[in-house]
Amino acid sequence: MLYAGRIFAFGMLIALALIMIGCMEMAKKKLPTFRKLAGLDALPEMVGRAAEMNRPVHFTTGLGELTGTVAPQLVAGLAVLGYLTELAAKYGVKIVYSVYQPQVMPIATELMREAYIRAGKAEAFDQEDQIRFLSSEQFAYAAAVQGYAERERPAANVMIGPFYAESQLFAETFFRVGSIQLAGTARGYQIPFFAVVCDYLLIAEEIYAAGAYLSKDPVQGGSIQGQDIGKIIAWVMMFVGVLLTAAGSPALMDLLKM
Amino acid sequence: MSLFVRRQLPIAIVSITAILVMADYFFRIAATGPIVRDLQNWGIILSAFALGFGAVNLFIVHTRHISKQTSNQWPYSIWLLFMVALFAGVGVFIGPTSTQYMWIYNASYFALSATLYSSTGFYIASGCYRALRARNVQSVILLVVGGIALLRNAPMLAAGYPILIDIDGWVNSVPTTSAQRGIMIGAALGAIALGVRTMIGRETGFLGRRTEAER
Numbered sequence: 001m002l003y004a005g006r007i008f009a010f011g012m013l014i015a016l017a018l019i020m021i022g023c024m025e026m027a028k029k030k031l032p033t034f035r036k037l038a039g040l041d042a043l044p045e046m047v048g049r050a051a052e053m054n055r056p057v058h059f060t061t062g063l064g065e066l067t068g069t070v071a072p073q074l075v076a077g078l079a080v081l082g083y084l085t086e087l088a089a090k091y092g093v094k095i096v097y098s099v100y101q102p103q104v105m106p107i108a109t110e111l112m113r114e115a116y117i118r119a120g121k122a123e124a125f126d127q128e129d130q131i132r133f134l135s136s137e138q139f140a141y142a143a144a145v146q147g148y149a150e151r152e153r154p155a156a157n158v159m160i161g162p163f164y165a166e167s168q169l170f171a172e173t174f175f176r177v178g179s180i181q182l183a184g185t186a187r188g189y190q191i192p193f194f195a196v197v198c199d200y201l202l203i204a205e206e207i208y209a210a211g212a213y214l215s216k217d218p219v220q221g222g223s224i225q226g227q228d229i230g231k232i233i234a235w236v237m238m239f240v241g242v243l244l245t246a247a248g249s250p251a252l253m254d255l256l257k258m
Numbered sequence: 259m260s261l262f263v264r265r266q267l268p269i270a271i272v273s274i275t276a277i278l279v280m281a282d283y284f285f286r287i288a289a290t291g292p293i294v295r296d297l298q299n300w301g302i303i304l305s306a307f308a309l310g311f312g313a314v315n316l317f318i319v320h321t322r323h324i325s326k327q328t329s330n331q332w333p334y335s336i337w338l339l340f341m342v343a344l345f346a347g348v349g350v351f352i353g354p355t356s357t358q359y360m361w362i363y364n365a366s367y368f369a370l371s372a373t374l375y376s377s378t379g380f381y382i383a384s385g386c387y388r389a390l391r392a393r394n395v396q397s398v399i400l401l402v403v404g405g406i407a408l409l410r411n412a413p414m415l416a417a418g419y420p421i422l423i424d425i426d427g428w429v430n431s432v433p434t435t436s437a438q439r440g441i442m443i444g445a446a447l448g449a450i451a452l453g454v455r456t457m458i459g460r461e462t463g464f465l466g467r468r469t470e471a472e473r
């Protein structure tokens with residue numbers, strides 16, 4: 001019934017899902033404590049700075065698309081977009097979302113419109129001006145974002161999603177125009193580029209936790225606790241695996257290949 | 259819009275689709291294969307429609323710039339719309355694989371794309387200058403390791419001091435790989451947690467934030 005080679009992965013997925021759901025149920029009774037994510041806590045400060053400087057806030061999700069392996073990173077970015085748009089609407093700051101994949105536009109439009117309605121400023125939302133489709137070609141999109149940064153000099157720049165070679169181009173350009181920056185990606189090769197230039201950084205799993213962290217919803221927070229239990233399981237498996245392999249036993253390797 | 263249309267229906271669609279795709283990946287079930295293939299085709303068709311939506315947005319934004327004569331922008335907007343019309347015209351009437359289309363593509367976008375990609379070298383150098391400054395213990399470690407990697411990649415020095423190759427190899431294969439794998443495991447668990455939240459309807463970031471009443 002199950003494909004050979006995917007049995008262990010399926011078992012682990014089910015186990016982790018059950019642990020996370022269990023933690024979410026427990027969180028209804030007692031809210032777990034989180035370590036602070038400085039980047040997400042700084043979002044009000046970033047929008048406030050934009051309000052003081054009378055300049056816009058720029059947001060992008062990089063080369064995110066809804067149908068590939070990077071889709072979860074895009075969804076994580078959209079969760080931050082909703083929160084950031086609501087903040088910008090409250091402060092009366094213009095927020096511009098640079099889009100790479102047009103399939104994201106209808107979702108982003110609804111998300112941002114709803115955020116403006118929630119802030120009580122529905123009439124201030126200008127869809128065509130604030131959600132800009134640039135290009136589905138990587139460097140055309142990169143050049144357009146850089147051009148936007150140079151022309152409109154946003155006070156803050158938030159980049160959350162999958163980024164590739166354009167990460168350094170964006171980070172340096174926005175740094176040069178004086179934007180305060182928050183960047184987050186789960187692509188390991190781009191994290192160092194963001195780390196050296198941006199003011200705040202979300203590393204890998206932190207972007208997936210962003211939606212739960214910003215929502216202040218205890219049930220969503222419980223899943224992050226479940227994620228941490230998953231890390232402990234991974235750590236134990238690595239430790240046992242090292243010991244078994246050193247002792248010449250392929251037991252764990254065989255289990256993983258099931 | 260009712261709560262059912264705005265929240266519950268999209269969540270139900272996402273959950274059912276995710277369960278079907280996962281079942282097709284893990285289980286040998288003949289019935290799920292064609293359904294998942296159909297879903298993937300729907301995705302491609304929707305993406306094609308969305309491209310039209312993007313093109314309309316592009317025209318609206320740039321015609322607005324031209325009509326308002328936005329400073330530092332409107333001449334570029336004219337050029338952009340001209341190029342869009344040129345690519346579309348040649349692509350539709352002569353063909354997207356024709357010599358003419360390929361010539362325009364290679365002479366404009368391809369050349370510019372390669373130029374922009376090359377420029378990342380300068381941006382990386384600028385980033386390196388900022389990162390490799392001894393301000394605290396961590397940055398000193400980064401400076402020393404970065405210096406070794408830099409010297410190892412200079413062929414003359416690496417030939418004269420082969421120990422640089424060994425140190426660089428160890429740094430790459432032990433601490434760097436360990437850290438990368440730690441990040442990958444964390445990211446995978448984060449993605450699973452996001453997936454679980456999405457499937458059970460708790461993660462609604464992509465549908466807009468929940469109100470207190472909706473929680």
